[in-house]
Amino acid sequence: MAWLTLYLLNVLWAVAGTSTQSSCSVTPEQQPWVDGLQVLMEKSVMKSDFTNPSILIAMNLAGAYNLEAQKLLTDRLVASDSADLTSGQLALNILALTSSCRDTGRKVSILQKNMENWVPPSPGAEASAFYGPSLAILTLCQKNSEATIPIAVRFAKTLIRESSPFNVDTGAVATLALTCMYNRIPVGSQENYRDLFGEALKVLVDNISLKIKADGIIGDIYSTGLAMQALSVTPEQPIKKWDCQKTMDMILNEIKQGKFQNPMSIAQILPSLKGKTYLDVPQVNCGPDNGVPPTPADYPTPVPTSPSNITVIYTINNQLKGVDLLFNKTMEVSVKRGSVLLVVLEEAQCKDSMFKFETKMTSWGLFVTSINNIAENVNHKTYWEFLSGKTPLDEGVSYYVPSNYEHITANFTQY
Ligand code: B12
The missing domain is CATH 1.50.10.20 (Glycosyltransferase)
Structure with a gap:
């Protein structure tokens, strides 16, 4: 009887062990x-x-x-x-x-x-x-x-x-x-x-x-x-x-x-x-x-960054749509340190009309729908992807904060 109780306790313990493997909480x-x-x-x-x-x-x-x-x-x-x-x-x-x-x-x-x-x-x-x-x-x-x-x-x-x-x-x-x-x-x-x-x-x-x-x-x-x-x-x-x-x-x-x-x-x-x-x-x-x-x-909040200027290198690239419309253009843009990427896009657009862009509001903030008149299309599964160097950004233009001399590319591509 005692060994049976011990066995059952062991089984229960093992089961509890697997379920608590995924239990966790926030500390005070x-x-x-x-x-x-x-x-x-x-x-x-x-x-x-x-x-x-x-x-x-x-x-x-x-x-x-x-x-x-x-x-x-x-x-x-x-x-x-x-x-x-x-x-x-x-x-x-x-x-x-x-x-x-x-x-x-x-x-x-x-x-x-x-x-x-x-x-x-x-x-x-x-x-x-x-x-x-x-x-x-x-x-x-x-x-x-x-x-x-x-x-x-x-x-x-x-x-x-x-x-x-x-x-x-x-x-x-x-x-x-x-x-x-x-x-x-x-x-x-x-x-x-x-x-x-x-x-x-x-x-x-x-x-x-x-x-x-x-x-x-x-x-x-x-x-x-x-x-x-x-x-x-x-x-x-x-x-x-x-x-x-x-x-x-x-x-x-x-x-x-x-x-x-x-x-x-x-x-x-x-x-x-x-x-x-x-x-x-x-x-x-x-x-x-x-x-x-x-x-x-x-509650604590993150520390804001200081307002000195930084340079961001910004490239727009379309190798996908319209043989006559293909382009690859780069510009250096100066913005306040701590600015979101949207400010870089606005600055570039001010300086050169080729960089003009459009956005739509979504649950995640502003989604860039078109750059230089090339627009995303759900039926063609095309969109403007944003990258830092070769790595896709994990945030959109209204939240991503670029650093000094970061190279941001907007690449027209397919998903
Ligand atoms: C599908 C999807 C896409 C599709 C959307 C088009 C489509 N027809 O499906 C595509 C591939 C185009 C896409 C693009 C991008 N995406 Co996306 N996407 C998703 C995903 C997997 C599901 C969204 C969805 O269908 N929601 C359900 C519907 C019912 O809700 P909805 O509000 O109508 O959905 C719309 C928005 O979510 C919008 N959307 C999708 N992605 C993004 C990203 C941003 C920044 C914005 C503003 C809007 C947006 O498109 C959806 C369809 O219209 C989410 C995952 C998630 N956890 O939400 C990631 C997600 C939202 N995407 C993300 C990212 C980072 C991007 C990009 C910035 C990636 C990049 N490096 O370029 C780009 C946007 C660039 C731009 N042009 O502004 C991140 C956002 C994180 C953040 N903190 O901002 C998520 C959470 C993925 C992740 N886990 O990292 N995406």
Whole structure:
């Protein structure tokens, strides 16, 4: 009897060991940085006309401090029209409204119809083509999982077939979507959904785990938040062991370096810092029992840089579109130290009309749509990629801060 008890205790200990491998938390010393991020994200709502549902989701999962910002975003989303939205955007709107305990019935029906007509990307499509559909399945699963099964089955089969090239952000959202489906398989169902969703999840989490770097970052710092959510809920164990605390500590270091100034980057990391995931959206409590907002003096902010001038070398390059339109032109631009890349582009445009550019506002800030009249095109999968030397930038023009004599290239290319 004693040996049996000992054996059972051992088994329990081993099981607990595997599940705690992915549990981690923010220390009391680190907490002011997390509060500071949340305050920064919530403040951005009042400063912008852009309605970003991801911010409302993060705010509600974390427990909103700024109730005025929470109400403003909720009201704007309630009043918004679904007509021009992509399925991914509609899904985020539904998740956001759900997190604010609002009715989403009509929007859900539209999304359900969209996804019933979803045509899986053709073989060899870029991985991010699954990002929007993943958000849609995650949302539909939370609303009516049984009706979502046929869509999710098609999605899972396509994913198993198309596992490369792989993108961490997309893999993470797909993992959340299929984990939701896996957890809600109807009892006594004849089909072997558990095997299918399990197999797709295994492919996804193995791929995510292979992107865990030695320092704990998963993909890049801006995909790490979504990847943490995915690895913390998946029923499949990844091929490579994940040290959640290491990842958490590294992200907190990056936060201290000021790398999370973009409200959308905060919206994607905050749930993980609070031990939440998008799977918790249906359980958000909408009662008025939120915490007291920390006063600005309570949390540290990154030190601003000094206003001396620096030189940035800026190249625009199109070797892709229009035989007569090919160009490769470089200019040296002088800007104040600490300026964002957008200032370099504006300065270059002032000096030479060939450098003229256009932008559109998105959830991540300004996206450069065209340079020298060559415009991105979703149907052709073309866009302006920004690089420092040969390395693609990990931020957009409204947040990236170039250093002295850095060579920035805008290259017209395909994804
Ligand atoms: C798909 C995608 C793209 C596609 C978008 C077009 C398309 N038709 O799909 C392409 C390949 C064009 C792209 C480009 C870039 N991207 Co991108 N992209 C994504 C990805 C994987 C999914 C976005 C999405 O579909 N969201 C779902 C829909 C429902 O939301 P949405 O708000 O409508 O999405 C739009 C915006 O996200 C916008 N967008 C996409 N990327 C970026 C980047 C910036 C800086 C801006 C302002 C907007 C923007 O395009 C989306 C579709 O219209 C995200 C991953 C993530 N975690 O969000 C990265 C992501 C947003 N991209 C990123 C980056 C860095 C870029 C580039 C700056 C890369 C580069 N070196 O040039 C460029 C933008 C350059 C420019 N011209 O301004 C980073 C942003 C990090 C940050 N802190 O700013 C992310 C988070 C990836 C990562 N983990 O690092 N991207």
